[in-house]
Amino acid sequence: xxxxxxxxxxxxxxxxxxxxxKDDTAIQQRWREHFEVHLNRTTAVTGDIIMSTPQHPExxxxxxxxxxxxxxxVTVQMKTYRACGPDENAQVWWRESSKQTI
Numbered sequence: 001x002x003x004x005x006x007x008x009x010x011x012x013x014x015x016x017x018x019x020x021x022k023d024d025t026a027i028q029q030r031w032r033e034h035f036e037v038h039l040n041r042t043t044a045v046t047g048d049i050i051m052s053t054p055q056h057p058e059x060x061x062x063x064x065x066x067x068x069x070x071x072x073x074v075t076v077q078m079k080t081y082r083a084c085g086p087d088e089n090a091q092v093w094w095r096e097s098s099k100q101t102i
Contacts, residue, residue: 012020013027
């Protein structure tokens with residue numbers, strides 16, 4: 001049998017002094033501390049590092065908005081009853097909303 005915590009159980013988190021935190025507010029506070037330490041670090045990026053980063057030419061074509069024909073063509077190509085993308089909009093929604101804009 002594989003142990004799996006239930007949907008209402010909490011995963012304890014280890015504090016800085018290595019004790020286990022089980023209280024929701026204590027766990028949230030620990031995560032807050034963790035991210036404050038890692039996201040608020042001072043960086044020492046010099047101009048040489050920035051200048052040595054390879055540059056790519058600009059692509060003005062990325063500024064052009066898709067036309068209604070582009071949206072309709074892509075919508076027809078989408079497969080029905082497939083998993084949604086990261087925006088969680090199903091293909092059926094896109095197909096129906098593109099019909100309404102015509």
